[in-house]
Amino acid sequence: MANFLLYTSLFIIWMMLFYHAFLMIGGYLHSLKYREYEKKLATPVEDFPKVSILIPAHNEEVVIEDTIQSMIQLNYPKDKLEVIIINDNSSDNTGSIIDRFAQKYAFIRAVHTKPPHTGKGKSAALNHGLNYSSGDIIVVYDADNTPEPDAIHYLALGLKHDSKAGAIVGKFRVVNANKNILTRFINIETLTFQWLAQAGRWFWFKMSTIPGTNFAIRRSILEQLGGWDEKALSEDTELSIRVYNAGYYIRFFPAAITWEQEPENLKVWLRQRTRWARGNLYVIFKYLFRMHKLKNKKVLVDIYYFLFTYVLFFGGILLSHSIFAVNLVRDLELSIGVVSYVLLVVGFLLFVTEVCLALSMENDQLTFRNFLSVLFMYFTYSQMWLFLVMYSSFLEGKRMLFRQEAKWYKTQRFKQPTKENHSA
Template sequence: MANILLYTSLFLIWIMLFYHMFLMQGGYLHSIHYRKTADKWLNGAMNLPTVSILIPAHNEEVVIEKTIEAMLSLQYPENKLEVIIINDNSSDRTGEIADHYARKHSFIHVVHTRPPHAGKGKSGALNQGLKVSSGEVIVVYDADNTPEPEALKSLALGLKNDPKAGAVVGKFRVINAETNLLTRLINIETLTFQWLAQAGRWFWFKMSTIPGTNFAIRRSILEELGGWDEKALSEDTELSFRVYNLGYHIRFFPAAITWEQEPETIRVWWKQRTRWARGNEYVILKYILSFHKLERKKIVIDLVYFLFTYLLFFGGVIVSHTLFVTNLFFDLNLSGGLVSYLLLVLGFLLFVTEVTLALSFEKKQLTIKNFFIILFMYFTYSQLWIILVVYATYLETKRVLFNQEVTWYKTQRFKQDTSEKRSAS
């Protein structure tokens, strides 16, 4: 029995590793080709659509001013732009700061939400903002984001030049990457995710996941879908599946760049990532149960990917780890022996190779320091993710079994020195 569990777990792990190798090839090819497309669109004749930027903000006084200042620096015609800040039942100065800018700039508007339909999560705030918006294109930025001046134009041109794209997703960079070891690990994680999972899936399958920020979506699509799912903790992933189901693809366009703040303490990271994991497990369950109703069966590509990532792959890692540790104290008669250990070593080397390649796609990121952080990452940060997913699965199972109400956790922000942004680029 132990041998069957061992070989099954190793099979699941290596299926995922080989798939990531395949995705990384696509990510590399996309990193080469997208620049030609970006230059062509940005230098060509422009007939830009009207855009509404939605910025959900709940107790964001620490970061909201810099985000609004970034909106003022966007290279986009003011007569085709409106910025809507949704002050979602904040108890700090978020609303006051937003109102100050709205009085000075006619294209900035503030929506103040109040109970009982307020402060319950990002999806609800976005739906409130969507109601008062008017743009042909809806763009979302989190309250801690500082997009680069041409980011909005790149997103809008992506939709304008690609009629099959229901949404266009940009790239995000970590503004506080150099703050401490945790933010350095997160920086490496986010770059790997974008060039492997996002760029790779786009290149091979014309699929990528809508993130929580720095994306543009057609207004007509949101209206057809009825806005965001307010029960979803990962509203971005859930929305992606519904966009696929309408027959659109989601373009990953790294020319649109924003800088965002990441957690600087393990406590904040744990709460944020637990919400992400629970949210993605909600999406997996929702679409597995309703798969027979889906019109576009291509969705199965991403559904299987998320299923493997959060359940089968992590499950395989947990089982293999447990068997190897147990075998140190009790003889389980494992027949794999040297081969199993060799596969584990090869898996580690493959992990290092993939992450190193991802960093090589970004200027000044493939450094000696980051290489050693990658080695450290495998044995610490990556293993911590396993514990987190187990915990998130427990919470989500309990929520489903006892029909508990979804509780939204708003990520804590930290005061930031904008000079950190340029040091990380």
């Protein structure tokens, strides 16, 4: 029995490793080609679409001023741009900071939520802000984001020139990557995710996932879909499924770049990532038993990917770890022997190769220091995800069983130096 379980777990793990290697090849090829699309975006200024930027903000006084300053510096005609900042039940100075800028700049608008629309989470704040917007294209940024000046230009014109795209997503970078070992791990993780899962899926399948920030979506689609799902903790993933089911695709266009802050300690990281994992589990079970009702069967690629990642892949790793641990204290008479250790070593080398390839696609990221971080990351940060997914599965299972209301957790922000090194 132990041999059968071990073979099964190794088969699942290697199936996902090969799939990730396949995606990374696509990501690398996309990194060589996406600039060709950039050349197609030449548009007279008078034909630029009207853009509404929505920024939900709850107790964001530490970061919101830098975010607003980055909006002011955007290279986009201000008469075709409106920035709507939703002050969602803040108890700090967020509201007064937003009001100060709104009084000074005509294209910035402060929206303060009022009961019964307060404190219900990001989706509710976005739906509330959408009611005050007028743009044909809706762009979303988190309150800790500082997009580069051309980001909106790429997002808005990217949609204008691609009628089949319901949404277009850019790339995000970690502004505090050099803060400590945790932020360095997160920086490596985010770059790998974007060039593997986002760019790779776009290259092979014309699919990517809407992130929580730095994306543009057509207003008509949001209205057709009824806005954001206010029960979803990962509102971005859930919205992606509905966009695909409506007959559109989501383009990944890494020319549009924003810089965002990541958790600087394990407590904040755990709470944020737990929300993400629970949100993705919510999406899996929301659509798992409705797959036969989905109009666009292509979306099954994403649903199965999340299912395999959160259920089978993490389950396979946990199972193999458990068998090896038990075998240390009790002989399970495993027949696979040396082969299993060879597979583990080769799997580790494949992990390192994929991550280093992702780092090589960014300037100054494939450094010796980052290479050492990748080696250490496999045995520490990557293993932490096992326990996080187990914990998230328990919480989400309990919520579903007892019909509990999902509670939104806002990620804690940290004050950054005035000028962080963006090449980190």
